[in-house]
Amino acid sequence: MPSRTAWHALARHPLGFLASQWPWLALAHLLSGVALGAVAGVVLLFLAAAGLVSLAVAVGAVPLLGVALSGVVVARVERRRLRLVDLDPAPDPHRRPGRPGLRGWLETRLREPATWRELGFTAVSLSALWWMDLLVLGFALVLPVFLMTSPAGDPGAWPWLVVGLFLLPAAPYTVTAWAGARAALTRSVLAPRDGEPGAELTEVRASRARLVDAFDAERRRIERDLHDGAQQRLVSVNVMLGMALLDTDPGSPVGRQLSAARGEVALAVDELRELARGVHPKALTDHGLAAAVDNLTARSAVPVTVDVRLPYRLPAAVESTAYFVVAEALTNVTRHSRASRAEVGARPETDLLVLTVGDDGAGGADPAGGTGLVGLADRVAAADGRLRLSSPAGGPTLLHVEIPCR
Structure with a gap:
């Protein structure tokens, strides 16, 4: 069964994983995390500084409001990045009212618990997570190359060359393991809670999947009952008609009726086989x-x-x-x-x-x-x-x- 996440692919196919696209997707996930952290950090520092400088006037609230709502933007980008290493979509917990206007939109966002949860995640991401992304990339990719490019004339350089040669093949596993952990943390924090719109959508998807599984199980049960029950009974009837036909005189009216009955039973068996094959084919199972x-x-x-x-x-x-x-x-x-x-x-x-x-x-x-x-x-x-x-x-x-x- 194929994997839905980079973590599962790494755990289930450790060797085949290297030939898949998962290591490259994990690398893209960490690189984009570093870029997002750097850009978001600069923007938020600018907004915070502008808000504090202009706090004495009314416009000072505008940059600070941007800081408060920054988590919504960062979380939206994080949900999109999550698709690189986790193929299941991450639901958005925010409600989308019809056309409330800017003021109504702001009031709705500021009242939602998800907004403040996303702001907290943004603070953690800027203060720690994107730095850890950078450290993992440096340890997995930059350090082995640095060790292997030590001066060749230095007699003490060969142990570092050996260490670099051992570290570099482990880079895909290191990068993917951290990308999987990062994605799991992101999904757990940004996942909608009970009562939020995304949680309802997740439950609808799960309920729909359960209904499909139950329907397919019922089809298989019907196919099995048709194959092992009614079909076998008709075959037995056909055999008994054949035995009765042996006891009749050839060409007699009773013999002709028995032959006709055997033909009808044979047609019924063929039609039942087609029906069972259409309900759920045995070859598929x-x-x-x-x-x-x-x-x-x-x-x-x-x-x-x-x-x-x-x-x-x-x-x-x-x-x-x-x-x-x-x-x-x-x-x-x-x-x-x-x-x-x-x-x-x-x-x-x-x-x-x-x-x-x-x-x-x-x-x-x-x-x-x-x-x-x-x-x-x-x-x-x-x-x-x-x-x-x-x-x-x-x-x-x-x-x-x-x-x-x-």
């Missing part, structure tokens, strides 16, 4: 998304080229969502596109499953046309994913889906 997509496209009326490369099993909810996206998309291709061929592709990218379904049909797919695209978008959104559709008139049509693998 047993062998994963690639095998299930192969089985699905093999039954498609339109020739389909499959390019699904998944080096590991994805979470069950992700596989289920991706499978039904492909199934519904191919159904739309067959019914509406007038295409001569279609393509299905899937790749894991960082911590996303990127899924594409395209065809060379007439195009012009419109969610308002009742082609199931709204249901597809809802299912992808329930998995916290994103769906994009390109279908100009005349074609071709391309469906691009990104599903987080958490």
Whole structure:
């Protein structure tokens, strides 16, 4: 299962982690933290100085008010930086009233506990955190290079060269470990508390994810009951009809009726298998998304080229969502596109499953046309994913889906 944070990637794949983009994202996180701290520190010192100098006049309150609200700006930038090492979005706890005007906006912000919590975090960040970012970068990157570039002619320089050679390979781990700790601290401080808008949004996301998981579990239960229950009973009935047919005279009316009954039972078994496969395909549970997509496209009326490369099993909810996206998309291709061929592709990218379904049909797919695209978008959104559709008139049509693998 792919990682959602740099910390998890470091802990779960210590060697493969070096070949991923996580070390570079962690480095960008710390470098941007140093830049943010330096810029914010200069701006806030200027505002504080201007406010104290002009405190005797009315305008002195304006710079001081800017200092009080600086935490809102810094926290917003921190939430954006957090996405470098933590792919889950950090909710904003501030309420957004309609159009209250500047005075109403200021009063709302100053009354919110989140504003003062963010101001405290800004003070800690400026006084300690960005300095620690700078120290970690210096220890991990600058110190090894400095040691390795010691004067070659100095007989006592070779031990420092050895130390530098040992420290430099550890730099990605040092940088990422501190970036993960920094991100965890940022999220814990800036996360919305109970009663704040972001907390409600987080609970809605969690509730939606639980509903999707429960729905998929129920589908698997129905598929299992159909496969192991009703289907097996019909097969047993078909066997008993065959045995009864052996006891009748060939060509007799009873024999013909038994043969017809066996044919109907066989059709019922085939239809039940198709129904069970549509509810939740067994290949998806047993062998994963690639095998299930192969089985699905093999039954498609339109020739389909499959390019699904998944080096590991994805979470069950992700596989289920991706499978039904492909199934519904191919159904739309067959019914509406007038295409001569279609393509299905899937790749894991960082911590996303990127899924594409395209065809060379007439195009012009419109969610308002009742082609199931709204249901597809809802299912992808329930998995916290994103769906994009390109279908100009005349074609071709391309469906691009990104599903987080958490």
